[in-house]
Amino acid sequence: MPLRAALFDLDGTLVDSLADIAAAMNHALIHHGLPTHPTSDYRYFVGEGVMHLIRRAAPQGDEALHTEIFTTYRAWYAEHLFDQTTVFPGIAQMLARLAGEGVQLAVLSNKADGFTKQLVKGLMPDVPFAAVYGERPGMPRKPDPTAALALAGELAVAPGDCAFVGDTSVDMNTARHAGMYGVGVTWGFRGVDELKAHGAQAIATTAEELWTALRGPREAR
Structure with missing residues (x-):
């Protein structure tokens, strides 16, 4: 059948959507004084929700920092959702x-x-x-x-x-x-x-x- x-x-x-996701996360990382990643790396960071994305892109073990990154990421992404996607x-x-x-x-x-x-x-x-x-x-x-x-x-x-x-x-x-x-x-x-x-x-x-x-x-x- x-x-x-x-x-x-x-x-x-x-x-x-990879370029816009990477740009939004890199913006959040820069905002919080953290190193960024090449767009290609995000191919292996995405897929399991935004908090998993943050845990892969940001230093491990600081959940308070991850929450702050989430807020920054979400605000930026909301404004740039259609930039390159x-x-x-x-x-x-x-x-x-x-x-x-x-x-x-x-x-x-x-x-x-x-x-x-x-x-x-x-x-x-x-x-x-x-x-x-x-x-x-x-x-x-x-x-x-x-x-x-x-x-x-x-x-x-x-x-x-x-x-x-x-x-x-x-x-x-x-x-x-x-x-x-x-x-x-x-x-x-x-x-x-x-x-x-x-x-x-x-x-x-x-x-x-x-x-x-x-x-x-x-x-x-």
Whole structure:
């Protein structure tokens, strides 16, 4: 049976946001007298929520300082959310094709819920997402499957009829724990080896390959 729903990670999967995340965190680090990091390093800092990002970018063990960095980061990022962030090539068109075939679309990110909704609305206003969620109080972050399963329930689709698409081990672990079809994309923040090691059932290197992974013949999937 064809997949009835596709859940997507946001950063590194639908949108290229690394430069803005790095700029915001480096601004916060400078503000607090700390050394910065090259943008490329942030590929391995992101994926598990902003506090994990801060713990990787800032000195360990000072939770009070981390809280101050969080406040500075969030304020800066709120003002610079769209400076350099763009939708990856072909993604908007691929999403429109999926929706046209009756596939329900949703976003599930570990980014703060407000920022997640702002980016989706601002960059993909014409994509008919059934639901868009980021990190919310009381809901565990990925790779805990709770939010993904709750989202499948909201869409009235069995987990086995859902794909979970992402660019990191966090996303592939989420798919595996939720019993969803895990599709890894290579244009994001991590590589093929990480995706495969964490259970990716298909790998896409382009938006067209992602379409095939989600809608092609079963043997292609």
